[in-house]
Amino acid sequence: MRTLVCLKQILDPDLPARDFQIDAESREAKQGSANLVTNIFCENALETALQLRDRVGGEITALCYGGEKAEDVLRKALAMTADNAALVSREGVSNPDSLAVAKVLAAAIRKLGDFDLILVGRESGDWGVGQTGGLLAEELGMPCLTLVDEIEAEGEGLRLRRQSDVGFEIAECSSPVVATITNHEANVPRIPKTRDVMMSYRKPLTQWTHADLELDNEVAGGRSYYEVVELFVPTKDIECEFVEGDDLNERVASLAGKLSAVADAVS
Amino acid sequence: MSIAIVLFGEYGFDRAVAGVIGCGQALKATTGGEIVAVVIGAPAGEMTSEVAGRVDRVIVASQPELGEYQPETAIDAMKQILAPLGASIVLLGNDTYSQEVTPRLASRLGGSSLADAVEVKSVNGAVHAIRSAYGGKAMATYELKRSPAVVWVRARALAPAEPTGAVATMEETSVNLGEAALRIVERRAEVQEGVRLEDAQIIVSGGRGLGGPEPFEMLKELAQVLGAEQGASRAACDAGWVPPSWQVGQTGKKVAPELYLAIAISGASQHLLGMGDSKVIAAVNTDGDAPIFKHCSFGIVEDYKNVVPLLTEKLAEMRK
Ligand SMILES: Cc1cc2nc3c(=O)[nH]c(=O)nc-3n(C[C@H](O)[C@H](O)[C@H](O)COP(=O)(O)OP(=O)(O)OC[C@H]3O[C@@H](n4cnc5c(N)ncnc54)[C@H](O)[C@@H]3O)c2cc1C
Ligand SMILES: Nc1ncnc2c1ncn2[C@@H]1O[C@H](COP(=O)(O)O)[C@@H](O)[C@H]1O
Numbered sequence: 001m002r003t004l005v006c007l008k009q010i011l012d013p014d015l016p017a018r019d020f021q022i023d024a025e026s027r028e029a030k031q032g033s034a035n036l037v038t039n040i041f042c043e044n045a046l047e048t049a050l051q052l053r054d055r056v057g058g059e060i061t062a063l064c065y066g067g068e069k070a071e072d073v074l075r076k077a078l079a080m081t082a083d084n085a086a087l088v089s090r091e092g093v094s095n096p097d098s099l100a101v102a103k104v105l106a107a108a109i110r111k112l113g114d115f116d117l118i119l120v121g122r123e124s125g126d127w128g129v130g131q132t133g134g135l136l137a138e139e140l141g142m143p144c145l146t147l148v149d150e151i152e153a154e155g156e157g158l159r160l161r162r163q164s165d166v167g168f169e170i171a172e173c174s175s176p177v178v179a180t181i182t183n184h185e186a187n188v189p190r191i192p193k194t195r196d197v198m199m200s201y202r203k204p205l206t207q208w209t210h211a212d213l214e215l216d217n218e219v220a221g222g223r224s225y226y227e228v229v230e231l232f233v234p235t236k237d238i239e240c241e242f243v244e245g246d247d248l249n250e251r252v253a254s255l256a257g258k259l260s261a262v263a264d265a266v267s
Numbered sequence: 268m269s270i271a272i273v274l275f276g277e278y279g280f281d282r283a284v285a286g287v288i289g290c291g292q293a294l295k296a297t298t299g300g301e302i303v304a305v306v307i308g309a310p311a312g313e314m315t316s317e318v319a320g321r322v323d324r325v326i327v328a329s330q331p332e333l334g335e336y337q338p339e340t341a342i343d344a345m346k347q348i349l350a351p352l353g354a355s356i357v358l359l360g361n362d363t364y365s366q367e368v369t370p371r372l373a374s375r376l377g378g379s380s381l382a383d384a385v386e387v388k389s390v391n392g393a394v395h396a397i398r399s400a401y402g403g404k405a406m407a408t409y410e411l412k413r414s415p416a417v418v419w420v421r422a423r424a425l426a427p428a429e430p431t432g433a434v435a436t437m438e439e440t441s442v443n444l445g446e447a448a449l450r451i452v453e454r455r456a457e458v459q460e461g462v463r464l465e466d467a468q469i470i471v472s473g474g475r476g477l478g479g480p481e482p483f484e485m486l487k488e489l490a491q492v493l494g495a496e497q498g499a500s501r502a503a504c505d506a507g508w509v510p511p512s513w514q515v516g517q518t519g520k521k522v523a524p525e526l527y528l529a530i531a532i533s534g535a536s537q538h539l540l541g542m543g544d545s546k547v548i549a550a551v552n553t554d555g556d557a558p559i560f561k562h563c564s565f566g567i568v569e570d571y572k573n574v575v576p577l578l579t580e581k582l583a584e585m586r587k
Contacts, residue, residue: 013402017536017558020404029401041518097412098370098380123382125537127400127407128517130382134370143339143449146367149511163511165363167457173449182518185507223412225379230408231400236543240563242555252574255549255567256581262526262547263493263586266468 001058001153003049003117005082006105006132007042009066009073013125020233027231028095029126038073041121043189045181046077048151049119050190056153059083061112065104066090071205078200079192086112086206088213095127096222102135104220107213109140116175117158122147122182133180142178145171149184268389269300271354271415272322273345273372275336275364276308276329280317282466283360285427288321290387290420291358292428298356298389304435305348307341308333319435321428326438335454336364339447346375347442349415356387356394357415360422361521373417380417381409385425387418394418402517403540421521423465424544457510461496464515469495469526470542472515475502476531476552477571483509485575486530492582498522498542500532516541531571534559551575 012035021030049060062077062085064070074085088108090096096104109118118140123130137144149168150161157174163182181187192200210220218224243258245251270291274284291302301323306314309329319325328344345368349357357372359365366382373380384396394416400407411418464470471490473483483497490497498520499513515522517537527545532538534550534557542548543562550559550566551574560566567574 011401013537014535015404017404020401022405027407029405099374122518125402128383128402130366131370131373131380134367134380135374138371138374143447144367144371145338145449147363163363164454164456165512166463167455167510167512169451169455170453171449171451177449182511183501183505184511185505188505225413226381226409226411228400228407229395229410231405232407233404234406236562238562238564240550240560241565242560243565243567248569248573249577251567251569252577253581255565255574256578256585258565259493259526259528259549259578260582260585263469266525267494 001052001056001117002115003052003058003119004061004063004109004112004115005042005046005049005077006118006120006136007046007062007064007073007077008039008121008124009036009064009070010039010124010126012037013040022231022233026094027228036069036072038076039121039124041123041125041181041183044183044187045119045121046080046082047187047189048181049117050081051187052151052153061086061115063105063108063112064088065101065108074205075200076192078203078205079197080190081196084204086208088208091210093220093222095228097225097227098129098131098135099225100219100222101132102139104213104215105132105136106139107215108208111213114176117151118142118176118178120178120180122180133178137178140178142176143173144178144180146180147182148179149182149187151179268298268355269352270294270298270302271349271352271357272302272304273357273359273365274304274306274318275362276306276310276314276327277334277336278362279311280314282427283362283422284314284318286422286425287358287360287420288318288428289426291322293426294356294387294389303352303354305345307344308336315437319437320430322435324438325435326440328440328442330441332444335451337447337451338367339449340444342368342371342375343444344442345372348440349376355414355416357417358387359417359419361419365419369417369419373415376415376417377413378415378417379411379413381411382419384418384420387416387420399540401536403536403543424521424523457512464496464498464513464520465522467496467522467524469493470498470515470522470524471495471528471530472498472500472532473503473530474500474532475506477503477508480508482571489575489579489582492579492586495528500538529559530575532559533557534562
């Protein structure tokens with residue numbers, strides 16, 4: 001089984017709302033003192049791939065299209081025991097649109113060779129557009145299933161379980177296939193072992209530029225599919241009334257009264 | 268410019284369908300043109316007449332291969348039906364299937380796609396869509412650069428379509444479908460009591476602070492006396508305490524009930540993204556500085572273990 005996992009580097013989504021600031025000019029979040037991290041669903045995807053490799057063997061390639069610090073994402077993937085990695089440098093393009101990303105990833109994948117399984121996250125924790133997987137499948141001419149949380153090899157083919165609106169669904173397909181991965185209790189990403197972190201620096205990491213992938217400028221510019229024309233922080237802030245009372249019993253009674261009043265209005 | 272609305276026949280007519288068509292009607296008020304509903308698969312129940320009363324034209328593709336959703340076949344069929352229509356905007360709902368087909372359909376039609384729009388508008392001929400970004404910490408307006416703009420919208424949160432007073436013409440169509448390289452072979456629904464979470468009027472949700480699966484039983488009793496459905500934060504779902512389908516938030520269900528009671532949930536922006544539009548939000552949390560309280564009408568700073576059983580008891584008395 002040859003698996004490729006696409007990983008994106010994003011602004012730490014756990015950055016508290018009160019520390020979140022927008023750069024009006026670039027229409028992006030200011031990084032400030034926040035960290036850049038691997039998008040969680042990409043790590044869920046890698047974990048899914050690692051568990052599949054544990055069962056059926058094979059090789060895992062980690063791929064990232066990113067900026068200056070993106071190598072961190074791939075070193076971590078290698079430390080989680082991916083076998084090799086490739087980094088395409090974003091070269092000054094910030095927040096490229098989904099089609100540009102899909103085209104870059106597709107070009108890199110073609111250069112890397114044949115894969116049975118291509119995994120992406122269901123969406124990214126920064127912009128959360130969730131369009132890359134589907135567009136990548138179209139670029140590569142492969143079938144695609146979204147919201148997958150478990151993958152089994154079966155004979156020549158693959159069996160994918162995905163979360164649906166009401167439960168789950170099982171799909172069967174032959175490889176190659178693109179799957180977008182969602183979180184599940186079974187694919188919580190492993191913490192790299194110290195020894196594997198050290199080993200990760202000895203594993204192969206290929207670096208490419210746009211030119212190496214022979215991408216045309218318009219695509220690589222990343223503004224031909226969509227563009228963010230405005231970014232703002234919505235105002236809200238309502239005053240919370242903390243229930244009062246002399247003791248717990250009174251406070252809970254007050255809470256019950258308020259809840260009951262709202263519930264009455266409903267029924 | 269015309270607006271196409273892609274619907275799955277198997278879902279029938281519900282609040283989500285009303286919301287997507289409502290989005291189309293709001294757009295049509297500024298763009299003019301017609302609204303064409305494209306129904307993939309045999310329409311369930313009264314769907315056809317409900318839809319026909321709210322749009323200008325209905326095209327139904329009900330051949331047997333489209334009866335149950337298959338991603339590859341559905342996308343192929345949509346492409347064949349939509350390409351000749353030449354619509355400049357294609358709207359879909361926020362069910363799994365609609366989300367799945369959106370980018371691939373855009374790709375096949377040579378258009379641009381976007382997800383989870385809360386508003387779609389036409390600005391000087393360009394299509395703009397508003398959606399949240401950075402896990403709910405910001406809102407972003409996107410301009411879709413290619414045509415058609417294929418967008419799935421947060422259907423249940425949008426104003427439902429009004430009947431037009433007319434009945435649209437109906438056309439049956441058929442498409443040529445090949446063998447699909449990927450097939451859904453099994454569909455399992457979790458046994459669900461009560462109404463679906465998105466339609467619930469009252470929701471009682473639990474989070475990581477509950478510490479395990481058992482307290483959700485305690486919350487179940489509370490939910491029962493309130494006539495509520497149960498939800499959860501991602502932390503609780505990821506821990507396996509409750510099924511993934513209970514998850515509320517950016518990557519879970521988007522809900523907007525009259526009352527949302529958050530118990531031992533901190534109120535991360537990604538959770539708020541799924542329930543911030545609730546009419547009244549209330550919380551039980553040991554931490555008075557928890558972000559959830561910034562969105563609450565009222566709340567109590569206290570251990571849930573001390574609150575929930577007593578609260579259930581009092582509510583049971585009050586609501587006999
Ligand atoms: C891309 C992305 C998508 C995400 N999507 C979602 C999503 O859809 N839904 C979602 O929920 N999250 C989502 N998250 C995760 C989100 O960021 C938070 O990690 C998650 O919501 C935290 O869940 P929680 O509030 O239950 O846990 P915590 O943040 O750990 O909060 C637990 C709370 O319980 C309180 N508490 C502890 N003990 C008690 C007690 N005894 N009694 C009362 N209160 C107590 C604590 O004070 C704390 O406030 C997403 C994250 C990312 C990065
Ligand atoms: N720059 C990137 N490099 C590698 N993978 C990416 C990149 N952008 C998006 N992806 C993949 O696409 C998934 C969904 O991202 P998005 O469509 O941007 O929400 C991510 O989880 C990644 O797997």
